[in-house]
Amino acid sequence: MNxxxxxxxxxxxxxxxxxxxxxxxxxFALVPLYDVLCDVTGYGNRxxxxxxxxVVEAPxxxxxxxxxxxxTAPTYGNWEFRPAVGSMQVQPGKLYExxxxxxxxxxxxxxxxxxxxxxxxQATRYFQxxxxxxxxxxxxxxxxxxxxxxxxxxxxxxxANIDRVTLGYAMYDAKQGSG
Amino acid sequence: MSTVDTHAGHSDTHHHDHHGPxxxxxxxxxxxxxxxxxxxxxxxxxxMFFVGGLMALVIRAELFxxxxxxxxxxxxxxxxxxxxxxxxxxxxMPAFVGLANWMIPLQIGAPDMALPRMNNFSFWILPFSFTLxxxxxxxxxxxxxxxxxxxxxxxxxxxxxxPLSIFAIHLMxxxxxxxxxxxxVTIMNMRAPGMTLLKMPLFAWTWLITAYLxxxxxxxxxxxxxxxxxxxxxxxxxxxxxxGGDPVxxxxxxxxxxxxxxxxxxxPAFGVISEIIPTFARKRxxxxxxxxxxxxxxxFLSFIVWAHHMFTVGMPLAGQMFFMLATMLIAVPTGVKVFxxxxxxYKGSLSFEPPMLFALAFVFLFTIGGFSGLMLAxxxxxxxxxxxxxxxxxxHYVLVPGAVFALMAGVYYWLPKWTGHMYNMTLAKxxxxxxxxxxxxxxxxxxxxxxxxxxxRIPDYNTQFADWNxxxxxxAFGFGLSQLLxxxxxxxxxxxGAKATDKVWDSAAPHGLEWTLSSPPPxxxxxxxxxxx
Numbered sequence: 001m002n003x004x005x006x007x008x009x010x011x012x013x014x015x016x017x018x019x020x021x022x023x024x025x026x027x028f029a030l031v032p033l034y035d036v037l038c039d040v041t042g043y044g045n046r047x048x049x050x051x052x053x054x055v056v057e058a059p060x061x062x063x064x065x066x067x068x069x070x071x072t073a074p075t076y077g078n079w080e081f082r083p084a085v086g087s088m089q090v091q092p093g094k095l096y097e098x099x100x101x102x103x104x105x106x107x108x109x110x111x112x113x114x115x116x117x118x119x120x121x122q123a124t125r126y127f128q129x130x131x132x133x134x135x136x137x138x139x140x141x142x143x144x145x146x147x148x149x150x151x152x153x154x155x156x157x158x159x160a161n162i163d164r165v166t167l168g169y170a171m172y173d174a175k176q177g178s179g
Numbered sequence: 180m181s182t183v184d185t186h187a188g189h190s191d192t193h194h195h196d197h198h199g200p201x202x203x204x205x206x207x208x209x210x211x212x213x214x215x216x217x218x219x220x221x222x223x224x225x226x227m228f229f230v231g232g233l234m235a236l237v238i239r240a241e242l243f244x245x246x247x248x249x250x251x252x253x254x255x256x257x258x259x260x261x262x263x264x265x266x267x268x269x270x271x272m273p274a275f276v277g278l279a280n281w282m283i284p285l286q287i288g289a290p291d292m293a294l295p296r297m298n299n300f301s302f303w304i305l306p307f308s309f310t311l312x313x314x315x316x317x318x319x320x321x322x323x324x325x326x327x328x329x330x331x332x333x334x335x336x337x338x339x340x341x342p343l344s345i346f347a348i349h350l351m352x353x354x355x356x357x358x359x360x361x362x363x364v365t366i367m368n369m370r371a372p373g374m375t376l377l378k379m380p381l382f383a384w385t386w387l388i389t390a391y392l393x394x395x396x397x398x399x400x401x402x403x404x405x406x407x408x409x410x411x412x413x414x415x416x417x418x419x420x421x422x423g424g425d426p427v428x429x430x431x432x433x434x435x436x437x438x439x440x441x442x443x444x445x446x447p448a449f450g451v452i453s454e455i456i457p458t459f460a461r462k463r464x465x466x467x468x469x470x471x472x473x474x475x476x477x478x479f480l481s482f483i484v485w486a487h488h489m490f491t492v493g494m495p496l497a498g499q500m501f502f503m504l505a506t507m508l509i510a511v512p513t514g515v516k517v518f519x520x521x522x523x524x525y526k527g528s529l530s531f532e533p534p535m536l537f538a539l540a541f542v543f544l545f546t547i548g549g550f551s552g553l554m555l556a557x558x559x560x561x562x563x564x565x566x567x568x569x570x571x572x573x574x575h576y577v578l579v580p581g582a583v584f585a586l587m588a589g590v591y592y593w594l595p596k597w598t599g600h601m602y603n604m605t606l607a608k609x610x611x612x613x614x615x616x617x618x619x620x621x622x623x624x625x626x627x628x629x630x631x632x633x634x635x636r637i638p639d640y641n642t643q644f645a646d647w648n649x650x651x652x653x654x655a656f657g658f659g660l661s662q663l664l665x666x667x668x669x670x671x672x673x674x675x676g677a678k679a680t681d682k683v684w685d686s687a688a689p690h691g692l693e694w695t696l697s698s699p700p701p702x703x704x705x706x707x708x709x710x711x712x
Contacts, residue, residue, distance in 0.1 A: 009293045012364045012368060013293075013294060013360055013364050016363055016364070016394060019395070020397075020398050023395050023396065023399055027398060027399035027400075027402025027432060027436075028402050028406075030399075030428075030432050031432075041495075
C-alpha cells in the first residue's frame, strides 16, 4: 500500500470518527432540543403545566367567601387530626394558607395519607390547592405531632350563589392497603 | 453496472511479498485478511442465529398452549428481550458485515479492506460483547427482561444484568461503527480504476449507505443507554420525572436510532437481492440508477419517521400526521425497488437455483411485511395494532423472510466462490422449501392474533387465541429445525464437494469482478487493480 493511499485512508477514517463522535454528542443534544421543541411548539402541554405552577393573584375585593375546615376521624390507627382554625373569610383570587394539626397516638411509626374533599361539589373546580399535605404520603414517627399546611386560592369565577365552601380531609393509613 | 476486463482478474498471480495464511489459531486471532475476517463474522452470526433461535423456540414452546407451562413470566420476558438483542446485533448485523468483508473488496477490485487492523478489532470485540450479554442469563435478577428497547423506568429495574447488558450494547455499537468506517473508507478510496460510484455493484452501494446510517445512529444508541446507566447509578434524571426528566424522551432518542437501525438491517439485503435476481433472470438489473437513488431516499426518510413507533404515547395531532405521512412516503422508494426487481424478472429466462429461490421469496414475503407496515403507519389503525402480535408479525416478515432470507440467498450465491466447492443443491432446495413454508406457518397466523387483540411480550393468553398460537408454534419448530439443513449445507461445502468454476453459475454468466477470480479466490486477490471499462 503506498503512502498516499495510507494518508487518504487515515484522513477519511478520522473524519468518519469525528462524524461518529458528533452523532454521540447529538444523542445528548436531543435532551435539550426536546425541551426547546416542546417549549417552542407548546407540544406536550408543557406551557400549561408551567402556568398551573404560577399563581396569579387577582383579588376580588367585593366578595368574601367563608371557607370551613373539617377533619374526619381516622378510620385506622389512633390519631388526633383537626384543623387549626374552624373557618376563615377569604377573598377570591387571593392566596391563603391554613393549618391542620396531626398526632400519631400509637407507639409505632406510621405513614398517613390525607384525602381531600370539597363541598359543595360545584365549587370543586374553583377551589385550587397550590400546595397540600395531601399530595404525598406523610410519615410519622411513634407519637409524633406535626403541623400540616395547605395553600389554596379560590377562583374568582366561583359561581355567585356560593358563599361558603367546606374543605374536608379524611386521614388513612397509607400502608394498610399494601400490607 | 461495470463492464469487466476479464484479463484483469489474473493479476493475482503476483505473490512476491505475500505469503499464504498463517497456520493454526494465529491465522484467526491476528487475522487482517478480509476473507478470514469475513468468514469469522459469518460463522459468528450463524452461531448467534442458532442461539437466538433457541430463545425463540422457548418463547414459542411456552405459547404453544394458553396458561403457564414451561417457564416463569420473568424468564419469558428475558427470552423475548435476549432473542431480539441476539438476533439483531449478533445474527443479522454481523452477517451483513461478514458479507461486506468478503464481497466488497472482491466487487470493487480492492486487495483488502482499507483498515485491516481495525477490521480485526471490530470482529474480535463481538465474542466478548456477546459473552457479556449472554452471561446475564446467569446473574442475580436474571437477564434483561424489559424488551430490547430497554424503556425506562422498567429497564432500570433490571438486576445485576443491567450494567452488563449496557456495556455489551456499547461494545456491539463500537464494533458496528468500526465496521462501517472500514466499509466507507474501502469504497471511497480503493475502487479499481474506472469503477465510478455509479458503476459500483448494488451490494456495495447499499452497504455504503448503510455504513453512513450506522455511523449516524449507533452513537445515538450508545448515548441513550449511557443516559440509562447514569440515571441508574449516578443520580442523573434524563428519564426520571421526579428529577425533571421525561421517560418519553428515551423513546424519542431510542427510536431516532431504532428506525434507521431497521434499514441498516434491510438495505444490504436489498443489495444482495439486486445482485442475485439479474443473474438468474439473465438480464441486467432494471433501473440501476433508480435503485441507488431509492436506497438513498429510504436512508434519508429513515431519520424523520421515528415517532411512528410511539403513536400511543400521547402526541399532538400535528406530530402524528407528520410521522404518519413521512412513514407512508417510504413506500414510494421501496415500491420503486420492488417494481425494478419485478421488471428485471419480467421476460427474463429464469432458473431456480437456491439463491434465486430465496431471492424470489424475499421479494414476495418482504412486500407482505411492507404492506403490514403501511397498515401500522396509519395512526388511527395503529392505536388498535400497537403492542399486539400484528406488530410482531409485521417486523418478523421484514426481518426473517426479509433480511434473513436475503442473507441465505447471499450465502447460497457466493458460498461456492468462497469455498471453491459447489454445495448440495438438493439439500439447499429442501432447506428453501421447508423454510419458506414454515416461516409462513409461523408468522402469518400472528397477523390474525394481533388483529384479534393478543398483546405481545406476554407469556399467557386468552383461550380464544389458542388455535393460531399452536399453529404458529408448530411453524416455529419446523422453521427452526429446517435451519439445521443450512448449517449442514455450509459445513459440507467447506469440507469439500464438486469443484466450483470461476463464474460458479456458468449458465447464468453473472456480472461483477468477483466472478473474474478463481473459486476460491487467492488469499490475496486484486493486488494489481483490475481495469474497469
